[in-house]
Amino acid sequence: MNTRAKIEDAQVDDYISQLAALEAGKCRDPFAFLGLHQLDAKRSVVRCFIPGATEVKVLTNNSSYGLERFRKSALFTLDFKADDISKDYLLEVHYPEQTVTARDVYSFDSCLADDALYLFNEGTQAQAYLHLGAHQVEIEGVIGFRFGVWAPNALSVSVIGEFNHWQAVQHPMRLHPASGVWELFIPALEVDCCYKFAITTFEGERIEKADPFAFKMEQAPGTASITQARPAAFTLSQADHDKKALRNKINAPISIYEVHLGSWKRREEEGNRYLTYRELADDLIPYVKALGFTHLQLMPISEYPFDGSWGYQPVGLFSPTSRFGGVEDFAYFVECCHREELGLLIDWVPGHFPSDPHGLHKFDGTHLFEHADKRQGFHPDWNTYIFNYDRAEVKSFLLSNAMYWIKEYAIDGLRVDAVASMLYLDYSRKHGEWVPNQYGGRENLGAIECLKSVNTKCYGVDEGIMMVAEESTAWPGVTRSVEHDGLGFGYKWNMGWMNDTLNYMSKDPIHRKYHHHEMTFSMVYAYSENYILPLSHDEVVHGKGALLSKMPGDDWQQFANLRAYYGFMFAHPGKKLLFMGAELAPREEWDHNQQLNWKLLESEAHQGVYECVKALNTTYKSTPQLFECDNKSTGFNWIDGGNAEQSIFSFVRYGRDGVTPLVVIANFTPQTHFQFRLGVPLAGVYQVVLNTDDKEFWGSGVGVVAHKQQLIESKSIASHGFEQSIDITVPPLATVYLQLISGGTC
Incomplete structure (x- = not known):
């Protein structure tokens, strides 16, 4: 009583x-x-x-x-x-x-693990998403949601949402003083409830923030997080895991199709709406497989408020964007990629975050995730904020986010955006606008250690993945192991190759002889890193024009130039990446607000480029010489890299056997060269396995050899330093691959 x-x-x-x-x-x-x-x-x-x-x-x-x-x-x-x-x-x-x-609500004891919070504060917590954020759990026989948020400098924090009419007075949270983490379990709360954290700063200001660890968020213009059961982690069979490891190895054929999900294809008849993750699984994955690509790379899909950022200014790093459906729908898309043995890479953006008031900026009223000093914490190019990589909890946050996609979804890897902006304290800054490190240098030591930690932990969980750096400078050892003082990435985008070769291709053929070195210079450093050759979205936006529009000449020559360039790219050492639409050869640059112009395939010229890309992928995957020794000097040898006068490049690619050659010759002028003598390393019969000037590709159809079998036997006539040579017709604006198939006569 x-x-x-x-x-x-x-x-x-x-x-x-x-x-x-x-x-x-x-x-x-x-x-x-x-x-x-x-x-x-x-x-x-x-x-x-x-x-x-x-x-x-x-x-x-x-x-x-x-x-x-x-x-x-x-x-x-x-x-x-x-x-x-x-x-x-x-x-x-x-x-x-x-x-x-x-x-x-206030009858439940804390259920946060002290050791997990300790690791979070130490900067080594690789799965902070299991402890912070909103989690559907059962406590003392009661199912509800446990909320956790790091806000060490807040005066108070409350959970607000639809369930309490967004009142900050109803669900104040418990503070764990040692860690700066606030926690609350709300019983009987169900999934799909919108919520935020109402934070009172020590200055008495009330701010409302989305959950940094939310698994689901509202689509813009909404800014709330949404309660979501943790997605079931993918568990690959040993056979599937082995297949993933094989397709990501340095000696594997890797051809990547980069996609912006919001503009690859839309339902124009339904108000120009986005395709859902499930529709994309049904349409995009078979399309990419049919084109022969081995990997699919998604531009950032972490929730982002502004469509015009293309995802590169994310707010919900743990939340697949709701533009295309729910978490379960995204999981279905990933599962379909696994089922089709299509490698899946996701763009990851740890370099900066936007200033949206519900985001990370001044999260608890202080500069929690970013540096307080604008010279360190503000990015002048993008009007965004830079993570404070020196702070242990920020390292745990970023490490956990990388691990989340690798471990929970079993994706093939992450392409890390804007690595150069992370590595250099003076990136895009003038004298006096940046703060040197403790040794007086320009290197961002915190960012370096953060990247090393991310790569080490991710490869430690799954050595069969591929971590890719978009790094635009000559930083040494990007793909060198951390144990040998490298950054520990598996691959690096070769931005130098991209810039040089595109500059060369933009020149009128009559002037290309004066820029010959731009096509050969990449071989000076080709083995310094494990490279991917990118023709990405960055090359077809902001007034740069479409790839086709960069090509000189009349209509036929523009298409021929583009096909020859693709042929040169696929033969050059390094893995391959093409941005969506490259296979369609549009004349207009990419517009994220509308789908690709699929009607182009009704044109023979555009269809020809499509068929050429398809043939290049097929030839590439079936020709070991084109991929097995990308990072070894034994895999490449010039036949003639100095023929500037004719703008012809010829070289040999070798596979692991180091014996059987694939001969490549690329002609970047509209002139056809008859009875062209080309030195070859071995005697025997050579077969044309690909010619970008083929009529099938809307080429001129000038035959490399006189007869239909496309076979030619070498002669004991010395040329280009070799004892054997072949006599061929070099088509105009074309790249040709010749495979040694046997010795003897035709």
Whole structure:
């Protein structure tokens, strides 16, 4: 039986003080006041603060007790005999139009693991997403959501959402002072509820922030996080894991199709809407497979507020964007990639974040995720904020995010955006606009260690993945192991090759002889890193024009130039990447607001480029000489790299056997060269396996050899330093591959 002892005078001041904090949404330690508390050996008290309630009862041990309202406030309280109430009591809350019965939020003990929080504060927590954020869990037989957020400098933090009418006064959180993490378990809360964290800064300002670890977020213009059961982690069979490891190895054929999901294809007949993840699984994956690509790379799919950023200014790093469906839909897309043995890479953006008020900027009222000094924490090019890589918790946040995609979805790897902007403190800054490191240098030591940690941990979880750096400078050892003082990436984009070769291709053929070195210079450093040759989205936006528009000449010559360039690219050492639409050869640069111009395939010229890309992928994958020794000097040898006058490049590619040659000759002028003698390393019969000037590709159809079999036998005539040579016709603006198929006669 309860003893309704009145609140003693000595307690009144404390109640008034606590009530004021609760009513202001500034309660720093709600568990010290709310819930069940033992007053002494004989008495306990239950206190609850429930705005809008007309009556509150405690249900326990088959008994019901009405709580008393304190001074007409939303604070209800009642004293009990110490043994009259059990910890699992229920609150029956009466509102004007409904009655709700549930466990008291403030009757649950903390369920956060101290060791996990310790690692988070240490900067080594690789799975912080299991501990922070919103998690559907069962505690003491009750299912609900446990919320956790890092906000060490906040005065108070509350969970707000649809379930409490976005009132910061109803669900104040518990602070773990040692870690700066706030936590609260809300029983009976279901999935698909919008929520945020209402944070009171020490200056008294109220700010509302989305959950940095949310698995699901609203699509813009909405800014809330959404309660979501943790996606079931993918578990690949050993056979599937082995296949993934094989397709990502340095001696494997890797041809990547880069995609912006919002503009690859749309449903124009339905208001120009996006395709869903499930529709993309049905349409995009078979399309990429049919074109012969081995990998699909998605531009950033972490939730982002501004479409014009293409995902490169993310807010919800753990949340697949809801533009294309829910978390389960994205998981289906990933599963389809696994099933089709199509490698899946995702763009990852750890270099900066936007200034949206619900995002990471000044998260708890202080510069928590970014440096306070604008010379270190603000990116002048993109008007974004730079992560403070020197802060341990920021390292745990980024490390956990990388691990989330690798471990939970079993994707093939991450392409890390804008690595150069992370490595250099003076990146895009003038003298006096940056702060040197502790040694007086320009290297961002925190970012370097962060990248090393991410690569080490991700490869440690799955050595069969590929971590790719978009790094545009000559930083040494990007793909060298961390143990040997490298950054630990598996691959690096060869931006130098891209810039040089595109500059060469943009020249009129009559002037190309003066720029010959731009096509050969990449071989000076070709083996310094494990390279990917990228023709990415960055080359077809912001007034740069489409690839086709960069090509000189009349209509036929533009298409021929582009096909020859693709042929040269696929023969050059390094893995390959083409941005979506490269196979269609559009004349207009990419527009993220509309789908690719699929009607181009009705044109013979554009269809020819499509067929050429398809043939290049097929030949590439079936020809070991083109991929097995990309990072070894034994895999390449010039036949003639100095023929500037004719703008002809010829070289040999070798596979692991180091014996069987694939001869490549590329002519970058419109002139046809008849009876062209080309030295070859071995005697025998050579077969034309690909000619970008083939009529099938809308080429001129000038035959490399006179007869249809496309076979030619070498002669004992010395040329280009070789004892053997072949006599061929070199087509105009074309790249030709010749495979040694046997010795003897035709």
